[in-house]
Amino acid sequence: xxxxxxxxxxxxxxxxxxxxxxxxxxxxxxxxxxxxxxxxxxxxxxxxxxxxxxxxxxxxxx
Numbered sequence: 001x002x003x004x005x006x007x008x009x010x011x012x013x014x015x016x017x018x019x020x021x022x023x024x025x026x027x028x029x030x031x032x033x034x035x036x037x038x039x040x041x042x043x044x045x046x047x048x049x050x051x052x053x054x055x056x057x058x059x060x061x062x
Contacts, residue, residue: 019046 015021023045030039040048 012021015024020042023042026045027039030037
């Protein structure tokens with residue numbers, strides 16, 4: 001495996017791990033479906049995600 005390919009794989013993994021890629025996918029989806037709507041900043045997006053998780057809890061052990 002070349003160094004460039006390895007570095008790309010590590011970058012992809014870190015972006016998936018930190019949620020940065022999820023924000024990019026959200027922005028792409030918003031632009032596709034709602035092109036005139038303003039996009040939230042990454043910080044606003046994290047707040048929206050946290051609020052959604054609180055309002056719609058998944059099954060938990062406790």
